[in-house]
Every structure is written in C-alpha cells, then in structure tokens.
Amino acid sequence: MWKKIKYIIETHQLRKYFGKNLKAVDGINLRIPKGTLFTLLGPNGAGKSTTISMLTTILPPTSGTAYISGFDIRKHAKKIRQIIGVCPQELSIYGNLTARENIYLIAKMHKMKKIDYKERTDELLGKMGLTDRADDKVSKYSFGMRRRVNVLMAVVHDPEIIFFDEPSTSLDPQSRRVVWDFIKEFQDKNKTIILTTHNMEEADILSNYLVIIDHGRIIANGTADELKGTLGRGDIITFKINSYMHSGDVIPRIQGLDFIDSVYTLDDKTIELRAKDGLRRISEIMETIPTRIYDLSVRRNSLEDVFLSQTGRRLRD
C-alpha cells in the first residue's frame, strides 16, 4: 500500500496518554512520502490534533518514535521547527496587529531576510485576496479573513512540510474554496501537507492519501477512492417510509432483489441501501415497497460511509 520512497514523516507506535486512562493517541504508525497531501480524518476528540502536536514538537510523546525529514522529534526539535509550518485550528493571530505585521512576526521568528519576507508577504496576501486590507488591524477583519491570515502565517517561510489543523472550520463556502485552492497550490509545488479534518468533502477533494482515526487509533487508510471502494461499488439510496409502516416490514422485500448489496435502517422510518447501478434500477426497488416513500436521495459512496462502516456511527455524532 505504501510506496517505497523516502518517507518525509515516519512514526512507529506513537502514543500519547494523558493520565492513566485517557489514551489520546494509541500506537499510530505513519509513513508519508514527500509531496503527499496526507489527511488525518476523524471526529472531534479522535486524536488528530494530538498527533499533529507531537509531530510539530509541541507535545512530547508518551512512547513510540517519530521522524520528520529524518529528524527525531524528541532530539531534533529545533531542526524540525525550521522546516515545518503550522496552521492551528484556532485563530492564533494577534488582533491588535495588521495582517502584514502578523505575517512579518512569524517570518522574523524564522529569521527570514527583510527583503525576502516583504516580497513573500505581498505575494501571499495577493493570493488570499487580502492585499487591500493588509494594513488594517486583524481585529477588524471578518472571521473568514482572519482564518486566511491564520493560514498565511503558516506558510510565509516556505516550509517543506505544512500542517493544517482543520483549516476551513466554520468558513463560508467561498472562503473555504479560497483556502482549498491555496492548499492545492502547495501540493503542486511538491510540498508535503498534513491536513486534519472532520469534513469528508475536504478530505475527499484534497487528499492524496488519508487515514481515518478514531479513539486514537487508525481504523482505515488509503486513497479516498480505495477507502470508498472497500464498501463495494454502487449507489447509495436513502428514503423514508410512511408513518404506519416499520422499516422491518420493508427491508426483507428489498433484500430479495439480486442487485442489492446491503440494506440497513438509519432510524425506524429511514432506510438506506447500497446497490450496483442503483440509480438506473430505482424503479425496480420502488416496486417492492408496499407504501409511499418520500425524501428520496441517491448518491455515491462517501468517506462518511467508510467511517460508518468501520465504527457503526457517523463522523459528526
């Protein structure tokens, strides 16, 4: 499954326990080739941010090893910090500074030359559509604009590896698209990007490779297509039935159709089924149901379904 090239990030049985009972990260093994956009997908509290905190040298692991570009996170923290950029989930910006000053601050901490960081900052502000407001205090910005500044601060020094922790959380669709395009651009430049998200669409669109994490453990890994493929090919059809019938009365009838892969209930009145070529043969399915249906939808497999199949619950639960 893993390509045998130099791994820019490699972990072995990485663990982080808080106290005796809380296993935030419980033996994670990763091997990430250079230039990959690698996604850690999982619900809140799954251990994604803790993993990132260890890889970015903020938190020491309880046990296990991790190497970033060949540097041990325990021994060579300073060297690692020179080659990484981190965009935290929270808006870690200074509201009383301008966007330009916020970016300059990080550039100076990375000991960039003034002429370099000025030019670079102008370029980045332009890409994020912030040039006109670059000298306004960030406290006067909208949430989406602040989020964009938050992203820029992670990349001003042109790092080899960039960690984006939920970069598009709470963004409107337009700002989210800007951020995604911006991230993709780094992917094109052969930068290694580590993305954490609980947004399936984000993971699906951006990732080269992803792992699904739950309760501090990797429960599935692969490309988005590979993971969705594990559930079988086909369409997912969801619908609700009339109130006087129960799903238990309907399911045996649907299971009788030979092209149905699986049928299950989401609640007493909602049924979901997976069927090869389901969209074309939907009329055959409807004919087996002895009652009126409503809220019908047809879609392809998603990463949400992968998570559901692995854990028995939805990502957003």
Added chain:
Amino acid sequence: MIAYPVLLISMAFFAYGNSNYNTIDIFTITVINNDLLDEENPEFARNETSIFFCDAISSKEYQNTLIIEGINIHVLETAIDLLNSLRIDAIVVINEYFSEALYKSPTHEDKLPIVDIITKDNILILAELSLIVVEIVNSISFNITGAPEAEIQSATLGGLYFDYTLFDLLIPGIIIGSLSICMSLLAIAIAKEKESRRMHRLMTTPVKRRTIITSIVITQIITAIIQFFIAVLLSQLLGTHALANVNWNVIFFIAMLYNLSSMGMGLILASFVKSARNAALISFIITFTMMMIGENYTIPGEMAGSAFIPNTYAVDAVRNIMLFGRIGWDIIGFDIIFLSLFGMTTLIIGLVSFNRKYAMT
C-alpha cells in the same frame, strides 16, 4: 498598568492625606507629666492644662484606644524599663512649660506646648499615637482663646523621629502592591497566549521556548518598572513626606527583588491555569491575600503568617529607607536575603512547572 497605583494612591490620599485618623488599635501607655515639676510662674495657672490633658487621655472618649499603665511617673528611666519589657506600647511625655506655652506666657511666648511620644521600635504605633495626642492637645487648645496648636515630637528608643501622616506610611505598601499586580499581569498574559493557541504557533518556530517565555516576562518587568515610577511620582505629587535624601536606587532595587517573586508566582500560576479568566481570578485572590497577610497596609507584626510573605519584607525595607533613611545591612539585610531567596525559589519553580507543561528546548 496605570489604574492600580493611581487608584490606590488616590484612595489613600483622600482617606489619610491629613492627620485626622481614628485608630482601631488599643495602646497601653505611660504618661510622664513634667509640667507638674515646674514651680515657676504660678500666675499662668500652670499644671492645669496638663491635668486636663491627663484627664482627656483617660476620658471615656479614648478608653477604647488608650489604657494608662502609669501616670505621673516622673522618672523616664522607669518608664523606659516598662517600654523595654513590653508592658507598655509607648511613653507620652508632657513637657515642662506645657501649660505656660498653651496660655502664651510672656516668658515662654516663643515656645509651643510640646508633647513627646516614645515607642520602642514600632513606627506605626508612633504614627497612630501622634495623631491621637495631637487631637487631644488641640481639643484643649480650642477651649483657650488664642492658644497655639501643640507640637508633637515623636521618636522611637532607637532614635527615629517621626513626623508623617498615615498616608506616608501607606505609600511603601502601595508601591510594593503595584508590583504584586504584575503577577496577575504575567499569568493572564501567558494564559491568553495559551488560550488563543498563539503560544502553540510561537513554539513551532525555531525560536527557543526559553526566549519566548523570557520575552513575556521582560514585558511584565517593564510594566512593573513603569508601575513603580507611577506610584513613586504620584505619591510625591500628592505630598508624601519621604526623606529629602532618600536613596531611591535602593528602593528600586528592593522593588525589583520583590518583583522576582511576583514573576515566579505568575509563572507557576500560568503553568496550570486553563484560561485568562481563571488566571485573573486566582491571581487576584493570591495577590489580595498576600497584601493583607503581608501587611502592606497595616501595622507590621500583627498578622499571623506575615513572616512567610515577601510583601512583609519588601514593605518593611521600603518604609525604613523611604521614611527613616535606615539603609544599613543590619536594618534591611534580612529583608534583602529573604526577598532574594524567595524570588529565586519561586522563579525556578515557575520555570520548572512551565517546562513540564511544554518540554522546553
């Protein structure tokens, strides 16, 4: 940064800026009436006013304030023995010609009615008694047409002379109190950085974590210095009677030594609080408790546990230097040693606590 010293000094000035002060402490005193010994100038009804004075001291009005241990003890040595054995808090000496001076005798017209107050070494008792005695003598004067106001000469057995208002005595406590607030400011500043995750971002840059934390501490030290100067300047503007040749450099040194403790405790607090709000609340409780137990604004030696609080030593040293010019190693040496040890210890514990939270490299 500016609010605390301005607010507290203004409050102290308006409350205690003049000498009218009602004490809540009870003092045991001996009165030596030297006025009775003089047999000259009988035409000026000598002795009567000093008897009025003694009557006033033992009157109902002051019975909750003053307890007379001995009156008309004419031998000062006997009274000093009582003072040294701590059986009394102070000796009040009504001087010769007190009556004549009060009645403006022609032969004593250049003299004021003088009362001496002597305590062992407690300058605050001296201050409080001075205010009471002035009040009593002047209450007698007001009944005599054209009588001059009394002059109170205050001294400790150690030879300190006292001529201050309670406002003057509060100023050292307020100066040190200003620096206590820096503990809150440091804890809140770090907690804010942690809460907003800016600390995480800064810690993923190549800058050493020690450098980051040092820069935050230095910012608060600069704040402390500014607070110190605001407190000193404002107290001077409002008329503190600090000595003319007071050594401000040593006071500044003491203040900065105390500031070490504030910074250390701020770091300890910052290493475990989760939010700036928690930091503000907990640091306020600690600061307030330390000011109270550390006797910033009360008579030294009265609060249990004050010996373990750095405020006690800092305020004591600043009072000695600022008000009495006592700067010798024998006077403030222990204060300096305690503040240094306490400051260094808390600072080291603070750095270690912070280090445990964020593996510091």
